[in-house]
Amino acid sequence: MAAQTMKWDSNTTLEKEDIQGLLVRGYSKLPYASYHLLRFNDLKDAKSYLHESITQVTKASTSPDDMAVHLAFTYDGLKYLSLPEITLQSFLRQFKEGMTEKHRSFVLGDEHANAPELWEWGGPNNPPVHALLMLYTKDKSTLEAVQSQHHTLFGHHHIEEVRMLATDTLPDLKEHFGFRDGVSQPYVGGFSNKQPGENEDILPPGEFVLGYKNWYGQYPDSPIMETESDADDLLPSYPNNLKVKDFGMNGSYLVFRQLSQDVYCFWKYMKEQAPAASHTQKEAVKLASKMVGRWPSGAPLVKAPHADDVQYANHNDFNYWKEDFNGLKCPIGAHIRRTNPRDSLLTEKTDLESKEMVLKHRILRRGRTYGTPLAESMKTDDLMNAEDDGKERGLHFICFVGDLIRQFEFIQNAWVKFHKFGGLYEDSDPLIGTHYQKDGHVTDTFTVPEEPVRKRYKNMPQFTAVKGGAYFFFPGIKALTYLSRP
Amino acid sequence: MGTIHDGFTASNRIRQEGMDALKDVLEALQDDFKYAHPSFSPKKLETTHFITWVIIPKEVAPNGRTLPARLLLMTSYTGSKREHLRELAEVGLSGLHEVYKHCEEYHYSEKPSVENMLNFLRKSSIKNTFYTGFQYVTKDLVYKQNQLRYAIQEYLDSDVFRAGLEGLTPGQVRKRIQDHVRTIPDLSWALKPYKRSFGDFLNLYGALIFWLFILGGSLVLGILYPFFHHPLMLVGLIIFCAFIGLIGILLVLLRMDENIPYEPLEEVSDERIYDITSREIHPVKNEMSVISPLKRGFIRRFFLAFTLRIVPIVRAFSYIPTVHTARWLQTDGGRRLVFIAYYDNTSEGYAHDFVDSTKRTRNLNLIFGHASGFPATKWAVGGGGKDRKGYITGVRTHQKITGFWYSTFPELSVLNLENNKAIHKGLFGNLDEKEIKQWLLRL
Ligand code: HEM
Numbered sequence: 001m002a003a004q005t006m007k008w009d010s011n012t013t014l015e016k017e018d019i020q021g022l023l024v025r026g027y028s029k030l031p032y033a034s035y036h037l038l039r040f041n042d043l044k045d046a047k048s049y050l051h052e053s054i055t056q057v058t059k060a061s062t063s064p065d066d067m068a069v070h071l072a073f074t075y076d077g078l079k080y081l082s083l084p085e086i087t088l089q090s091f092l093r094q095f096k097e098g099m100t101e102k103h104r105s106f107v108l109g110d111e112h113a114n115a116p117e118l119w120e121w122g123g124p125n126n127p128p129v130h131a132l133l134m135l136y137t138k139d140k141s142t143l144e145a146v147q148s149q150h151h152t153l154f155g156h157h158h159i160e161e162v163r164m165l166a167t168d169t170l171p172d173l174k175e176h177f178g179f180r181d182g183v184s185q186p187y188v189g190g191f192s193n194k195q196p197g198e199n200e201d202i203l204p205p206g207e208f209v210l211g212y213k214n215w216y217g218q219y220p221d222s223p224i225m226e227t228e229s230d231a232d233d234l235l236p237s238y239p240n241n242l243k244v245k246d247f248g249m250n251g252s253y254l255v256f257r258q259l260s261q262d263v264y265c266f267w268k269y270m271k272e273q274a275p276a277a278s279h280t281q282k283e284a285v286k287l288a289s290k291m292v293g294r295w296p297s298g299a300p301l302v303k304a305p306h307a308d309d310v311q312y313a314n315h316n317d318f319n320y321w322k323e324d325f326n327g328l329k330c331p332i333g334a335h336i337r338r339t340n341p342r343d344s345l346l347t348e349k350t351d352l353e354s355k356e357m358v359l360k361h362r363i364l365r366r367g368r369t370y371g372t373p374l375a376e377s378m379k380t381d382d383l384m385n386a387e388d389d390g391k392e393r394g395l396h397f398i399c400f401v402g403d404l405i406r407q408f409e410f411i412q413n414a415w416v417k418f419h420k421f422g423g424l425y426e427d428s429d430p431l432i433g434t435h436y437q438k439d440g441h442v443t444d445t446f447t448v449p450e451e452p453v454r455k456r457y458k459n460m461p462q463f464t465a466v467k468g469g470a471y472f473f474f475p476g477i478k479a480l481t482y483l484s485r486p
Numbered sequence: 487m488g489t490i491h492d493g494f495t496a497s498n499r500i501r502q503e504g505m506d507a508l509k510d511v512l513e514a515l516q517d518d519f520k521y522a523h524p525s526f527s528p529k530k531l532e533t534t535h536f537i538t539w540v541i542i543p544k545e546v547a548p549n550g551r552t553l554p555a556r557l558l559l560m561t562s563y564t565g566s567k568r569e570h571l572r573e574l575a576e577v578g579l580s581g582l583h584e585v586y587k588h589c590e591e592y593h594y595s596e597k598p599s600v601e602n603m604l605n606f607l608r609k610s611s612i613k614n615t616f617y618t619g620f621q622y623v624t625k626d627l628v629y630k631q632n633q634l635r636y637a638i639q640e641y642l643d644s645d646v647f648r649a650g651l652e653g654l655t656p657g658q659v660r661k662r663i664q665d666h667v668r669t670i671p672d673l674s675w676a677l678k679p680y681k682r683s684f685g686d687f688l689n690l691y692g693a694l695i696f697w698l699f700i701l702g703g704s705l706v707l708g709i710l711y712p713f714f715h716h717p718l719m720l721v722g723l724i725i726f727c728a729f730i731g732l733i734g735i736l737l738v739l740l741r742m743d744e745n746i747p748y749e750p751l752e753e754v755s756d757e758r759i760y761d762i763t764s765r766e767i768h769p770v771k772n773e774m775s776v777i778s779p780l781k782r783g784f785i786r787r788f789f790l791a792f793t794l795r796i797v798p799i800v801r802a803f804s805y806i807p808t809v810h811t812a813r814w815l816q817t818d819g820g821r822r823l824v825f826i827a828y829y830d831n832t833s834e835g836y837a838h839d840f841v842d843s844t845k846r847t848r849n850l851n852l853i854f855g856h857a858s859g860f861p862a863t864k865w866a867v868g869g870g871g872k873d874r875k876g877y878i879t880g881v882r883t884h885q886k887i888t889g890f891w892y893s894t895f896p897e898l899s900v901l902n903l904e905n906n907k908a909i910h911k912g913l914f915g916n917l918d919e920k921e922i923k924q925w926l927l928r929l
Pocket of ligand 1: 175180183337340394412431464
């Protein structure tokens with residue numbers, strides 16, 4: 001087992017009073033949630049809406065039992081709120097250009113079925129989005145109450161709700177294909193009092209929160225502001241240049257992608273691949289688990305290579321290099337092995353060198369599922385036998401990063417989309433990659449290493465499709481207060 | 487044809503009045519990556535793996551010296567340089583003429599003969615330090631090895647192969663595959679396993695062995711000198727001390743140069759970065775050229791030249807995971823550093839390969855530490871790329887938009903090439919059961 005890697009000075013305290021709480025916790029106690037994409041129509045109104053909402057915004061210093069509220073903004077939104085030009089310019093290029101910039105679509109694999117032209121929100125054919133309101137509650141009635149409160153505020157402040165994105169929590173924390181999700185998260189220094197596992201790596205908070213040091217011992221790029229623009233002296237100084245203010249401190253970048261899942265098509269494909277004389281359902285689950293890298297219970301294939309084993313359902317203390325170099329247990333192309341190759345990059349020479357690289361590309365996931373399940377029980381047998389109900393369901397994928405290009409975009413591009421990942425030939429991520437055959441390039445194969453020789457599954461349809469998405473800035477409370485001031 | 491993969495570089499000054507026209511010619515030859523321009527069809531070149539033409543604009547180095555606008559032609563080829571240049575001149579005569587019309591050293595107003603073009607190319611040639619991720623395979627062999635893998639893949643997917651697999655030993659499974667390959671006349675070449683020749687071995691390790699022998703020998707002789715006082719031993723002692731002394735002096739002088747304050751670079755504009763990265767539109771392989779004047783300091787160009795001589799000697803141990811080929815060279819009396827690479831996927835990931843690994847950051851510093859604006863190094867290998875932001879800014883500032891580039895096999899990654907070679911090597915190679923088992927996992 002590769003040793004623990006740590007780059008966290010435990011003397012650094014996080015300003016949790018100034019950090020929005022979603023960054024440090026996923027609110028498992030608040031299973032009801034909705035996301036509201038907003039468009040401002042009047043600057044004064046927008047600011048007074050923010051002013052009224054700010055008191056509700058949940059800080060990282062509290063662990064709410066009933067409700068949490070969060071706010072994030074697109075670049076267009078921040079422009080609308082008339083942030084000074086120098087501040088706008090100092091946001092990350094990727095944020096300014098937006099998720100749907102043409103070349104970015106190529107990089108992220110937002111082509112073919114994922115093309116922004118087909119999106120329902122955030123795309124070139126959709127109305128602009130300025131802000132994202134995120135509501136989390138303990139029960140349905142609280143959610144409805146807080147929604148209606150905000151709807152009233154929208155009305156008063158001429159805010160258009162471009163779209164409301166509902167969420168539905170599935171039993172056993174599953175996602176729609178029937179697999180336990182949200183097991184693996186990076187351990188970030190200073191986020192919680194929970195002790196890290198013995199082998200767990202401790203990431204510096206600057207990987208996710210601006211204003212703190214990152215892996216390179218540097219402060220992440222953060223939007224700055226001239227001191228004169230902060231007349232109320234609300235914002236802290238910028239650590240890289242004390243003459244200016246740090247608008248980004250305690251904020252983060254939030255990536256939002258609505259990923260529609262075709263559960264029927266997914267299981268149909270798995271069943272079709274089962275050998276003729278086999279136990280079809282068992283084989284189908286096995287293949288699907290190979291694609292995920294965990295069994296439906298959440299048990300990682302590296303720990304439970306032959307069959308699902310609930311005792312490992314929450315297990316996350318494993319690696320690949322020594323345990324499973326060739327991918328005989330967990331295929332190199334499996335979703336979890338691609339999105340976090342841990343200590344095993346075929347392009348490196350040792351496990352430690354791999355880990356050193358991989359740790360620079362982690363994300364903090366905060367997504368939630370939406371839509372009713374294809375089969376109520378969420379058992380794989382039932383999902384497999386269900387008829388196609390044509391309903392929309394999927395994952396509102398949300399993650400936080402301190403650096404969009406190095407973290408989210410790198411993973412999505414080099415590990416998820418790139419069909420040559422890990423020495424493979426034609427395999428994009430089986431769950432969320434871009435599957436196509438064009439100009440001599442084939443990306444819709446899934447390879448399962450086996451003895452004596454691998455099995456290849458070809459012509460894999462696209463099981464997920466991007467339906468909408470945007471990059472948001474998730475400000476600290478002080479920056480939010482700044483935005484709300486007239 | 488030989489199988490050593492090497493790089494050829496030609497450097498020429500661009501006529502001031504020809505700059506715009508030259509850019510247009512290169513763009514026309516690039517032909518939207520279709521490479522079907524009537525005056526230059528690189529696809530016809532058998533010896534060639536990669537071609538790049540890049541324009542370096544006129545610029546002022548940190549020491550105040552003006553460096554001229556240049557056109558660099560950088561190709562990589564297998565076989566002899568002579569054959570490669572001849573082929574280049576024959577196949578690309580019209581295209582080369584169109585390009586070089588705009589260069590100062592070229593004196594032909596009408597298309598010259600192949601021989602004249604050859605002479606011109608030879609005269610323009612400058613030394614480069616070349617690295618490749620796939621050594622000792624010709625273009626033809628790359629094609630064939632890929633064809634072999636494809637045929638094996640199709641066979642492995644077939645019911646014929648799958649029937650009755652249980653219980654077979656790895657050796658028996660390989661035998662099935664061998665038997666199948668034997669039935670395909672087009673693959674008869676594959677019956678002979680891929681093998682590196684002794685010449686290839688010497689090419690890779692020869693210089694290293696030679697230098698180890700010289701230095702090791704002189705060290706041993708030097709140690710014996712106090713005991714035996716033989717003149718030969720004195721020579722050994724002198725050689726060894728001179729070598730260590732040279733490195734020591736170079737390092738100390740460099741350290742003094744490292745202390746010269748340098749102007750950090752301005753942040754590169756978003757538009758510029760976009761302009762560069764948005765050209766990376768190939769799903770597998772892309773290209774980058776980073777060219778920069780050196781920082782101030784007398785010793786830098788010598789230190790860099792020394793380093794660039796050492797790199798080929800130890801290259802058997804260097805490993806850049808996603809690089810097809812890369813090269814480093816100096817132009818203008820050593821005052822400019824040129825680096826180009828063809829790598830898998832995008833430059834963002836590729837650039838990170840260097841700074842996300844401590845080991846590679848050290849190697850990177852040895853060379854890029856001299857480029858103007860690059861973060862300050864300490865004793866040649868410390869500091870530098872550790873400042874990730876400064877490093878990326880340096881790369882993007884000095885990255886040039888490549889006028890023309892071409893590569894064979896746009897659909898194969900470096901790891902694919904390596905794997906295809908290993909498949910060829912192991913198919914009829916002499917392997918034990920354990921090795922066969924591993925070989926089967928490559929398929
Ligand atoms: C509908 C789309 C998706 C589905 C169904 C899905 C499903 C899953 C499942 C079942 C797991 C295993 C549970 C766990 O380890 O937490 C997982 C892990 C993970 N997923 Fe996804 N995912 C989706 C989209 C994405 C996207 C877009 C990304 C980022 C680009 C991503 C990144 C990750 C990461 C980083 C892990 C943890 C891997 C590890 O640390 O071992 N996922 N996903």
